[in-house]
Amino acid sequence: MWREVWLICRKDLTVERRARVTLIQIVPTVLLILVVFAFAFDANPSLLGAGAGGLFWVAVLFGAVLGAKRSFDIEAEGGNLDALRLGGLSPAAILWGKAMALAVQMAAVAVFTAAGLVVLFSVTVTDWPLLLTAAVCGTAAFAICGCLYGAMTVGLRSADTLLPLLLIPVAAPVLLAGTRAFDVALGTSADQGWSWTALLAVVLITYVAVGWAAAGPLLEDA
Amino acid sequence: MTWAANVFSGYALTAAAVVAYATWVVRRGRVLGRDLGIGPAGAGTDPGRSHPETSQ
């Protein structure tokens, strides 16, 4: 099982290493979102500083939508998913392998987004452990969720337009809890940051459980 | 006066939506039933099968 997960994950990461779609397309798009928000808020420094936590998660969420789409596009191309099925891989292995690879790529997106916030919006971090824990939990949750819905829509004709509609509502709790936790970590509010991070962890665990249960029905033959 | 407008539009909207949806469902059933030849008695077909779910 773990051999199969690693196989898929390594393959996806190799694809990314060769094509660099996340690095040269998704990351710039996400940074662009930050800039566009600055326009929308009239480059008001206090407003941007207060909203930085939320902006981070909105930007990463859109990155995750693109990343999930890309992750399953490469499988739909040329019938690669069939080739994986013919290799006798278990559906769960395919799902978790792809989720792991997507999580790694989303982590890169998150790092660049955070750097963008620091440079563009001049935020300062007051609580590093909180920030990192929340970022890891939230990013992983996005990755799993993205893969679940990517698997659900893979090969469908209107997958491109359907994926955001399905994915964004489900990501709402991550967006909310992540934003609160980041507000505390960035010192813009005095909330119970660790409780929000705990909520993120609960969401992550829930998605993991759903993924275990849903992988079979989703990827068995679809 | 504003409450009256809101209350009545609330009721009217609800009624309109329910009626429109119900009409669509019934009409669609009628069209499908006619195409399949399972119509009401008198349509010259098989009245005994007018309830598709009973033939399941």
Next chain:
Amino acid sequence: MTGSVATRVLGAIGLAAAAVMAILALWVSPADAVQGDAVRLMYVHVPSIWVAYGSFVLTAFASARVLWRTRSGAGGTEGVIADRQARHWDRVAGAAAELGVMFTGLTLVTGSLWGKVTWGTYWQWDARLTTTVLLFVTHLGYLALRRLPAESRARARRSAVMALIAVVNLPIVHYSVDWWRTLHQEASLEIGIGGDRNYSGEMYWTLLYSWATFTLIALWIGIHRYRVLRLEELAEEAALEELLSVRRSEPSHDEPVTER
């Protein structure tokens, strides 16, 4: 035709109940001490969401049954029975989800109208409202997923997973928004059945009666919708027979095969 004696009776009762409900709700029941006549919107708003919740619970239950039946689906007669039951529950899920989406939409609209009168604003970022809007959007996505052409068993399984994810997600959304608002805003505006305001007995009974009426009407539409879905499947089967015979009579005017 999707009518039967039972549904005709049900429909007639539903219609009569709706007429009586309009009288009860608009004339007989008293105006609220605080809200005045605006409270009358409660009799459509609250039953709508109750019916919607019921529909979504049914969707989730039916979806779980779909997955359960397809999982244990084996070959032979047992497989045929499992497949038939999965199809049955898939139709239940589809019909209930459509009703749920319609009533959730109505809840949102009537709720904003009510809110405009009582709170002076169409919208509040309250846990209940936010959850409802996400419920609406998620199930719209569910219906969009169902509409995509696919092999029926694969589609049933896929949409069942989606419905269950939506259900798992809902309590999380609700509690996180609840938490979010209570920490960042003074106690949210609780107007409605959950509040501590005391409604008079007549209002209480009118509300219950409206709920019963809505349930009857929803049941009536739902049964018809289920039958329409069944008819659609029958039409597909009938079309298949025809397609098969057309397909079989296709000519084989390729190069002649050399007999060796």
Next chain:
Amino acid sequence: MGAAVAFEGVVALLDRFPALAGVDLSVESGEMVCLRGPNGAGKTTLLRTCAGLVPLRGARAEVLGFDLIADRRTVRRHVGLLGHRTPLYGDLRVDDQLRHCAALHCASDAEASAAAERFSLEGRLMGVAIRRLSEGQQRRVALACLTIARPQLWLLDEPHAGLDRTSRDALDELLGDAVTAGATVMFATHETDSARLAAARQVTLAGGRVSMSAPAPGAGSSADVA
């Protein structure tokens, strides 16, 4: 030897279209079968159905002894399929792709390089991204991947299309070796001149059914169901 494929009245739907409209076919293990028929006759779908990738119904559908009506999954790892689309990751380099295939099918590095050699993929080509290869070269990579998989049933859709002379010969030799080793081969083609065709049993499809099944030359015992 048992039957590699035993189909009776198999119907396969693609988006409600009956691509297979009642196929009766039986293929013995170690046989080589050539599928013929006009475009849209159902050749591709028949190959995909044999690989357990298409939902089907019918009286009997067994491939390599696995009942496809009850379970389409188990058979897959014993089957190799090359469709008209080439199942490769365009962004990977040839060596990445071969390494992935080897890992997927638990093959050793030696087997992978032997397969690459068979389709002359050594040297400069190994470091090129698959997207940059010509179509024929991509087919060669896909065939190498198939070789790595060592299937018991080879399902090939127009395998010779786009290949140069050398690669065609390599493919014919590969299929010959596979049959000698006891594997079964089914391929669809429109060509008439390949040397390998002469040895194959011809099955003609039309309108989603088997319309004609000629016995293989020299194989008197082949069971024909038409």
